[in-house]
Amino acid sequence: MxxxxxxxxxxxxxxxxxxxxxxAFFEELRKSNPEIDQAAVxxxxxxxxxxxxxxxxxxxxxxxxxxxxxxxxxxxxxxxxKGKAKVVSFWKKYxxxxxxxxxxxxxxxxxxxxxxxxxxxxxxxxxxxxxxxxIQNTNRExxxxxxxxxxxxxxxxxxxxxxxxxATGFLIDGKGYLVxxxxxxxxxxxxxxxxxxxxxxxxxxxxADNNSDLAILKITDTAFKTVLNLPYSIRKNNLDLAExxxxxxxxxxxxxxxxxxxxxxxxNDGDSTAYQLTVSVNPGNSGGPVLNKNGEVIGIITSKxxxxxxxxxxxxxxNIFKLLDAIKKMDDTQTIKLPNNSGxxxxxxxxxxKKMEDFVFMVVxx
Amino acid sequence: xxxxxQEKLVLEGLARNDRQSIxxxxxxxxxxxxxFILNNSGNADEAKDIFQEAMIVLFExxxxxxxxxxxxxxxxxxxxxxxxxxxxxxxLQRYSGQSDNMDExxxxxxxxxxxxxRNTDFIIMENAMSKIGEPCKSLLDAYYxxxxxxxxxxxxxGYTNADNAKTQKYKCLMRLKKLFFAQVKNGx
Numbered sequence: 443m444x445x446x447x448x449x450x451x452x453x454x455x456x457x458x459x460x461x462x463x464x465x466a467f468f469e470e471l472r473k474s475n476p477e478i479d480q481a482a483v484x485x486x487x488x489x490x491x492x493x494x495x496x497x498x499x500x501x502x503x504x505x506x507x508x509x510x511x512x513x514x515x516x517x518x519x520x521x522x523x524k525g526k527a528k529v530v531s532f533w534k535k536y537x538x539x540x541x542x543x544x545x546x547x548x549x550x551x552x553x554x555x556x557x558x559x560x561x562x563x564x565x566x567x568x569x570x571x572x573x574x575x576x577i578q579n580t581n582r583e584x585x586x587x588x589x590x591x592x593x594x595x596x597x598x599x600x601x602x603x604x605x606x607x608x609a610t611g612f613l614i615d616g617k618g619y620l621v622x623x624x625x626x627x628x629x630x631x632x633x634x635x636x637x638x639x640x641x642x643x644x645x646x647x648x649x650a651d652n653n654s655d656l657a658i659l660k661i662t663d664t665a666f667k668t669v670l671n672l673p674y675s676i677r678k679n680n681l682d683l684a685e686x687x688x689x690x691x692x693x694x695x696x697x698x699x700x701x702x703x704x705x706x707x708x709x710n711d712g713d714s715t716a717y718q719l720t721v722s723v724n725p726g727n728s729g730g731p732v733l734n735k736n737g738e739v740i741g742i743i744t745s746k747x748x749x750x751x752x753x754x755x756x757x758x759x760x761n762i763f764k765l766l767d768a769i770k771k772m773d774d775t776q777t778i779k780l781p782n783n784s785g786x787x788x789x790x791x792x793x794x795x796k797k798m799e800d801f802v803f804m805v806v807x808x
Numbered sequence: 809x810x811x812x813x814q815e816k817l818v819l820e821g822l823a824r825n826d827r828q829s830i831x832x833x834x835x836x837x838x839x840x841x842x843x844f845i846l847n848n849s850g851n852a853d854e855a856k857d858i859f860q861e862a863m864i865v866l867f868e869x870x871x872x873x874x875x876x877x878x879x880x881x882x883x884x885x886x887x888x889x890x891x892x893x894x895x896x897x898x899x900l901q902r903y904s905g906q907s908d909n910m911d912e913x914x915x916x917x918x919x920x921x922x923x924x925x926r927n928t929d930f931i932i933m934e935n936a937m938s939k940i941g942e943p944c945k946s947l948l949d950a951y952y953x954x955x956x957x958x959x960x961x962x963x964x965x966g967y968t969n970a971d972n973a974k975t976q977k978y979k980c981l982m983r984l985k986k987l988f989f990a991q992v993k994n995g996x
Contacts, residue, residue, distance in 0.1 A: 443871065445982055446975070446978040446979065446982060449978050449981055449982065449985075450974075450978055485985070486987065488981070488984070488985050488988060488989075489928060489986070491933055492948075492952045492984075493931075493952070494926070494935065495929075495930060495933040495934075495937075495952075495953075496952050496953045496955070497825070497871065498864065498867075498868075498926070498930055499858070499953060501864070501867050501954070502860075502864070504825055504827055504830055505830060505860050505863055505864075507827070508827060508830045508831045509834070509835055509856060509860065511831070512831070512834055512835070512838070517834070517835055517838070517839075518834070518838055518842070518852075518856065530945055557963050
């Protein structure tokens with residue numbers, strides 16, 4: 443039997459369009475022929491599906507039309523609710539997440555900021571440790587007693603108060619001008635200088651430059667006797683890498699010699715106004731002169747790296763000239779004449795040190 | 809007329825695809841459903857979608873002829889919408905886990921399953937129809953969807969007589985049958 447004829451028959455059968463005779467024949471055919479029966483079932487199913495489909499489609503069409511009509515009437519208020527609803531739903535849906543996220547973000551930023559602050563402070567402190575030394579007064583009392591015992595009745599002016607800090611300075615002009623570190627001057631309210639023989643002199647800060655960390659002190663004490671010739675000179679040019687250097691300073695209550703070499707032509711963080719040295723220094727060496735083998739002052743000890751071994755920074759001696767220029771501009775009456783010839787050239791080290799140690803001072807104060 | 813009888817009338821209308829009945833149900837129930845969906849991470853468009861689906865479920869039930877509403881129509885619609893919406897949320901992975909069990913609902917699982925089955929069938933038929941090509945599509949659409957008689961169809965499509973149109977219609981129906989059952993098999 444042709445498929446199309448069968449389809450036609452099934453449709454007519456479903457619609458009840460068959461005559462009783464046809465119907466009986468068709469039913470008999472289905473019973474006797476399973477293939478036809480199977481085809482008839484499939485056709486029936488398809489036609490039923492088509493029917494349902496048609497119904498649903500028509501119904502959906504009605505729904506769309508009703509919805510459109512009601513939307514137009516404002517019963518299904520679309521626009522005013524739509525925008526607001528989105529915001530509300532988003533907020534409602536995520537308010538816990540947002541709150542948690544905000545908390546985490548807040549915590550994170552606080553923690554990060556804290557860490558950064560803590561770390562940078564650490565770095566600042568650790569990177570450059572100023573070499574101004576704190577004095578333990580008991581030792582000093584003892585030393586004083588020793589001095590008195592050694593030198594008999596005291597001839598030098600006695601310090602009015604026990605000093606708290608100690609650093610180093612050295613004469614650049616026999617009239618009583620010294621160079622030391624700016625951080626030393628900044629720390630001290632009153633400044634005294636003491637030479638290797640234990641003589642004290644009152645001094646005042648003439649000028650301090652925080653950039654190069656250098657300061658000029660002037661001894662105001664009348665007891666100070668002008669020195670005619672300073673044995674060392676101040677070098678104007680850069681020093682070469684690996685040149686031998688030595689320094690004198692007061693990391694303790696006694697002058698201490700240190701030896702090393704120039705390890706870099708720039709200081710902390712590429713600071714071209716300073717050198718990096720490898721030399722042993724300690725708190726109290728601040729402001730100490732750094733000299734080369736010819737007895738030229740090439741720099742001034744300023745600080746050392748706290749978390750690296752033997753990394754010391756020294757301001758270049760050229761900075762002293764800049765400082766003097768600045769002082770000249772400020773005050774014409776102060777004329778500082780730097781020594782220009784080194785009398786230490788060719789001498790061996792102990793003699794060099796012996797000749798110059800009288801002009802290196804301990805800078806103390808509180 | 810009692811509330812129950814009124815609702816029965818409305819459902820009968822719904823089964824007949826009667827506009828007024830549809831509109832009445834929309835007016836009475838849509839605002840409640842929209843409020844529910846807006847309060848549960850949805851928007852107005854989604855509310856419309858869900859309500860329309862619930863209306864189809866209702867239609868399927870009403871037109872099956874064996875539907876007896878044993879609760880308020882409002883409760884039934886709310887139950888269906890709620891179920892559909894929670895299902896949708898789960899699919900979208902937006903389910904927030906909040907289920908207010910205080911709600912008065914009736915079990916609608918079976919209805920929704922039946923509806924989903926019918927929905928799949930609907931989509932399969934829609935696909936099959938879209939693939940049979942013209943003029944078959946228009947011809948079948950005119951006869952089975954729009955229920956036009958064969959004379960009119962023959963006239964509209966330019967067949968010389970209704971019998972030719974009828975033969976063509978059966979040929980188209982055979983094609984549709986092949987496509988439809990092929991898809992049913994694929995879908996299963």
